[in-house]
Amino acid sequence: MRAMCRPFAAQSPLVAGFMRRVRTCGNGAGILQQSLPFLVGGQALGSVSPLAAEVLATFPEVFSVSPGKDGAVELVAGGDSLEARSEAVANVLARLRASGRVPMLAGWRDEAWPVKADFDAPAALVVERAAGALFGVRAYGCHVNGIVDGNKLWVAKRAKTKQTFPGKLDHIVAGGMAHGEKPGENVVRECGEEASVPPDLASAARPAGFIEYCQADESGWGVTRDVIFCYDLEMPATFVPSSNDGEVESFALWDIRDVIASLVADNDDWKPNVAVVIIDMLVRRGLIAPENVGYVELVRSLRT
Amino acid sequence: MRAMCRPFAAQSPLVAGFMRRVRTCGNGAGILQQSLPFLVGGQALGSVSPLAAEVLATFPEVFSVSPGKDGAVELVAGGDSLEARSEAVANVLARLRASGRVPMLAGWRDEAWPVKADFDAPAALVVERAAGALFGVRAYGCHVNGIVDGNKLWVAKRAKTKQTFPGKLDHIVAGGMAHGEKPGENVVRECGEEASVPPDLASAARPAGFIEYCQADESGWGVTRDVIFCYDLEMPATFVPSSNDGEVESFALWDIRDVIASLVADNDDWKPNVAVVIIDMLVRRGLIAPENVGYVELVRSLRT
Numbered sequence: 161m162r163a164m165c166r167p168f169a170a171q172s173p174l175v176a177g178f179m180r181r182v183r184t185c186g187n188g189a190g191i192l193q194q195s196l197p198f199l200v201g202g203q204a205l206g207s208v209s210p211l212a213a214e215v216l217a218t219f220p221e222v223f224s225v226s227p228g229k230d231g232a233v234e235l236v237a238g239g240d241s242l243e244a245r246s247e248a249v250a251n252v253l254a255r256l257r258a259s260g261r262v263p264m265l266a267g268w269r270d271e272a273w274p275v276k277a278d279f280d281a282p283a284a285l286v287v288e289r290a291a292g293a294l295f296g297v298r299a300y301g302c303h304v305n306g307i308v309d310g311n312k313l314w315v316a317k318r319a320k321t322k323q324t325f326p327g328k329l330d331h332i333v334a335g336g337m338a339h340g341e342k343p344g345e346n347v348v349r350e351c352g353e354e355a356s357v358p359p360d361l362a363s364a365a366r367p368a369g370f371i372e373y374c375q376a377d378e379s380g381w382g383v384t385r386d387v388i389f390c391y392d393l394e395m396p397a398t399f400v401p402s403s404n405d406g407e408v409e410s411f412a413l414w415d416i417r418d419v420i421a422s423l424v425a426d427n428d429d430w431k432p433n434v435a436v437v438i439i440d441m442l443v444r445r446g447l448i449a450p451e452n453v454g455y456v457e458l459v460r461s462l463r464t
Numbered sequence: 465m466r467a468m469c470r471p472f473a474a475q476s477p478l479v480a481g482f483m484r485r486v487r488t489c490g491n492g493a494g495i496l497q498q499s500l501p502f503l504v505g506g507q508a509l510g511s512v513s514p515l516a517a518e519v520l521a522t523f524p525e526v527f528s529v530s531p532g533k534d535g536a537v538e539l540v541a542g543g544d545s546l547e548a549r550s551e552a553v554a555n556v557l558a559r560l561r562a563s564g565r566v567p568m569l570a571g572w573r574d575e576a577w578p579v580k581a582d583f584d585a586p587a588a589l590v591v592e593r594a595a596g597a598l599f600g601v602r603a604y605g606c607h608v609n610g611i612v613d614g615n616k617l618w619v620a621k622r623a624k625t626k627q628t629f630p631g632k633l634d635h636i637v638a639g640g641m642a643h644g645e646k647p648g649e650n651v652v653r654e655c656g657e658e659a660s661v662p663p664d665l666a667s668a669a670r671p672a673g674f675i676e677y678c679q680a681d682e683s684g685w686g687v688t689r690d691v692i693f694c695y696d697l698e699m700p701a702t703f704v705p706s707s708n709d710g711e712v713e714s715f716a717l718w719d720i721r722d723v724i725a726s727l728v729a730d731n732d733d734w735k736p737n738v739a740v741v742i743i744d745m746l747v748r749r750g751l752i753a754p755e756n757v758g759y760v761e762l763v764r765s766l767r768t
Contacts, residue, residue, distance in 0.1 A: 443671075446696075455583070
C-alpha cells in the first residue's frame with residue numbers, strides 16, 4: 161500500500177533543467193570554503209585557494225600568508241598606493257606566468273581589472289584579468305540578450321581558439337568590465353567589437369538587473385566571483401551580427417523555444433554564465449511562471 | 465587641505481530614495497531577531513515575538529512555549545492532521561479575537577492562509593490571514609503592475625475604510641494568495657474583484673519574478689514575511705478600471721516619471737510593499753541603471 165501523506169511535488173522539468181545550469185555556473189562553494197581571505201588595505205576583497213596561497217607565500221615581500229582556520233593572504237607591498245600595490249602584484253604575476261606554475265595565467269589577456277570593496281568603491285588594486293580567479297576577487301561584466309521580434313534570441317558560437325570555454329554557445333555580446341569602464345560604455349564597446357552592432361543600436365540596450373555566482377576556475381586554482389549586469393537589446397530583424405575580433409565562430413538566430421529546450425537538455429553546449437543570464441531573462445519575461453514547481457528556489461538562486 | 469584619498473561615491477538620489485522605500489518595507493529584522501521559532505510538525509515555519517509567545521503560552525494544550533535563547537513556540541495539538549491542527553489553532557484565535565488582547569486580530573478577514581515549509585510544499589497548517597504576522601509565517605501574494613503604452617502606470621488609492629494601510633497608494637490589483645489558490649488564478653480573480661479587469665485581459669498578465677521582505681506588523685506584535693510575485697500587465701489605453709469590492713477609493717493613470725518622483729520623495733503616500741514591487745519593475749525595465757551609485761545594493765535588497 162502507498163504512503164498516505166502527500167509528497168512534496170516534484171520539481172518541474174523546466175525548473176530542474178534550469179537549476180542544473182545554475183548549479184554548473186555556481187559550483188565554487190566548495191573551493192571557496194577552503195580558501196583564505198585576500199586582504200588589501202585591511203579589507204577582505206577576495207578568496208585565495210590553498211594551492212594559490214602556497215605559491216603566493218613564496219613572495220613574502222609582497223604577500224603575507226598565514227595558513228589555517230583564521231589565516232589570510234595579505235597584500236603587504238605598495239602601502240596605500242594603488243599604483244605601487246598594482247605594480248608589486250604585476251611583478252609577481254609576470255614571474256609566475258613566465259614560470260608556467262599557475263595554469264590560469266596561460267590565459268593572459270593584458271586587461272586591467274579593478275579590485276574593489278563593492279561595485280561603486282574606488283579600486284584598491286588593479287590586476288591582470290587572467291589572475292582574477294587566483295585572488296578570487298569579485299569581477300563585473302555585462303551580457304546582452306539580443307532579442308528579435310520578442311521571441312528570438314541571437315546566439316553566438318565561441319571560436320575554438322578562445323582561451324576560455326572554446327566552442328561554447330554564448331550571447332551575441334558579453335564581456336568583462338575593464339578598470340575605469342562604465343557598464344553602458346562597456347556594452348556599446350563590446351557590441352561593436354564582438355558583433356559589429358553600431359553604437360546607435362547598441363545604446364538602445366536596456367539594463368535589467370544582474371545575476372551573481374561563484375564559479376570554480378577550470379584549473380582548480382581559484383574561484384570566479386562575478387556580478388553580471390543583464391541587458392536586453394531589441395534588435396531589428398534586418399540586422400545580422402558579424403564578428404569583428406575573431407572571437408566568435410558564427411551567429412545564429414534561435415527561436416526562444418529552441419533556446420529553452422537546449423538549456424533544459426542534458427548537454428554541455430552553453431557557456432555556464434550565459435545560460436544563467438538567459439534564464440534570468442526568461443524569468444523576467446514570464447516564460448517560466450510561479451506555477452512551475454521550484455520557481456521560488458530557482459529565482460532566488462540567480463542572485464546568490 | 466582636503467584629504468587626498470578619493471571618497472566613496474555618494475548614493476545616487478534615485479537609489480537613495482528607492483532604498484528608503486525598501487528599508488521601510490523590510491523593517492522587520494529587529495523584531496525577527498527577538499522572536500522564537502514557530503515549530504509545526506518539527507519544522508520551523510514561522511517566528512513568534514516575545515509579546516505573542518506570552519499570550520500563546522496561556523494555551524498550553526495547543527502551544528508549548530519555551531522562552532530564552534534556544535526557546536521555541538511549538539504547536540502540540542492536532543498531531544499530524546492538517547485539519548486537527550488548523551482547528552486547534554482556530555479555536556485559540558477565536559478566543560483571542562473575542563478577548564481583544566491581540567490588536568492585529570481586529571483585522572479579521574475570514575481568509576484561510578496556508579503555512580508551508582516552502583512555496584511548493586503542502587500546507588502544514590491553515591490559519592486565518594489576520595494571524596499570519598502573529599505566527600510570523602511566510603505568506604505569498606501577487607501584485608500587478610498595470611502598464612499603459614509602456615510609460616504609464618495605473619495607481620489605486622486604497623479606501624479609507626481598509627483595515628490595513630487605509631488611503632495609501634497601491635497597485636491596480638494586488639492580493640494575498642488563499643489556501644489552495646495558484647498565482648495565475650489569484651491574479652485573474654483579484655483583477656476582476658479589485659479593478660473589474662475582464663478575465664481575458666487579466667490572463668495576459670506576465671509573471672516577472674518576485675520580491676521578498678520581512679515587515680514589522682504595525683501593532684508591534686509580529687512580522688509579515690512575504691514573497692510577492694510580480695506581474696506586468698500591458699493594458700489598452702481604452703480600459704479604465706473600476707472598483708468592484710469597495711476596497712479602492714479611486715484609480716489614476718500616472719506617468720512613470722511621476723511615479724518615480726513620488727517614490728523618491730520623502731512622503732508616506734505608498735503602501736510599502738507596493739513601492740518595492742514598482743522599484744523591481746523599474747529595475748527590470750532599465751529605468752534605473754548600474755551607473756546609479758548604489759544600484760547593486762538596491763537590486764540585492766529586493767530579494768532579501
